[in-house]
Amino acid sequence: MLTPKQILDIAAYAGKIILTNGAEIYRTEDTITRICQAYGIKFVQSLVTPTGIFISIDDGAELSETVVRRIHKRNLNLTKISQVNEFSRGLETNPLNFQTAMTRLKEISYSSNEYSINTVILLSSFGGCVNVVLMNASYFNIIPALLASLGAQLVIRKIGFLKEVNFVPQMIAGFIAGIISLFFFQQGLGDNLGIILVSSILPFVPGVSLTNSIRDAIGGDLISATSRGMEAAFVTISLAIGAAISLGVFIK
Amino acid sequence: MKIFSELVAAFLMVLTFGIMFQAPKKSLLLLGLTGIVSWSGFFISKNLVNNVIISSFIASCLVGLCGEIFARIQRLPVTVFVIAGIIPLVPGIAAYDTMLYMIKGEYLEGIQTGIDTILIAGAIALAIAIIGAMAKSYKEWKYRRKAKKLAVK
Secondary structure (H helix, E strand, O other): OOOHHHHHHHHHHHHHHHHHOOOOHHHHHHHHHHHHHHOOOOEEEEEEEOOEEEEEEEOOOOOEEEEEEEOOOOOOOHHHHHHHHHHHHHHHHOOOOHHHHHHHHHHHHHOOOOOOHHHHHHHHHHHHHOHHHHOOOOHHHHHHHHHHHHHHHHHHHHOOOOOOOOOHHHHHHHHHHHHHHHHHHHOOOOOOHHHHHHHHHHHHOOHHHHHHHHHHHHHOOHHHHHHHHHHHHHHHHHHHHHHHHHHHHHOO | OHHHHHHHHHHHHHHHHHHHOOOOHHHHHHHHHHHHHHHHHHHHHHHHHOOHHHHHHHHHHHHHHHHHHHHHHHOOOOHHHHHHHOHHHOOHHHHHHHHHHHHHOOHHHHHHHHHHHHHHHHHHHHHHHHHHHHHHHHHHHHHHHHHHHHHHO
16 A cells, blocks of 8 residues: 555656646646546545646545646657556556556656657658648759758757757747758759748647647646647747748848 | 649658657557548548638548547547647648748738638637547546446446
């Protein structure tokens, strides 16, 4: 039998992993509640915002415990979310003891990414430039779009330029992609500047913030919905500003 | 022939963006399928009604539906499929045109295309929200029915 403190530790750790890796709010709260109930705690209240987790449990008698976890860094890994999801569902049928549960969560938390950064950069640049086909442009535009996307992603993702700051990397990505695509366009490679530029900055589009914001809004988590919606809007605007600066400076 | 190459492109695009978001390996094939389904919906509805906003709405509905179904098949979070699935529908060209008009100082055209961009993005968001809400009420309905059956017994 686990002490309430240990149960809270497991629940908070699982919640922290999936929230930092880009889960929605209701999924995080669901996971926390499910883990606590799997260990036989009847009354669980959890309040999750994009920047913190608060959990309070109560066994109906004299005992109650609370824990707070602050979230600073956020990145994205859908594999980890599904792993923790599986873990919490498995607990319902088979409640692990404290040591095994924490080791399993640590394994998930520290496991390396499914795909290496080089694979991600190469493939997502390719995926972005395929957009040229969908937009009915001539296939020549694929090459400059691929190169511009590679250039922008190498600077931002690989070198990690200004990684800690919000919104500025996207602005710079837009700027770099703009310069490279403008260069190739003026050299005569590719015939549609707009499609080249849009395809090359597609990997920076805030799809996660947008989707999560909508799903949080229908779930009733208004704080997270508005803040993530604002994040998506600001990221888009920064991309546009970056591209606009490069085009505005060099197009005349 | 053109639709064929577009479907291949949609497949590759959604699959590679799934890789960018570190989706689990077992979901990749179904991710590509989401792209194919949503883009064929987009293509057909665009030929029928010739309106990008409505076609984006229909295609995003298909993305949401595919996400809900595939997520239940593979026991994965729905977002795995939805996040990558909406990428081909992003109104990139409209946003680009808005930006270009704004740089040139043609604010009226800029606002026109800007409203277009917002409407397309809103259509995508609305579709995801509707499908999400429907899935939620379906889940509740199933749960209630199960509870009723237990009560009868």
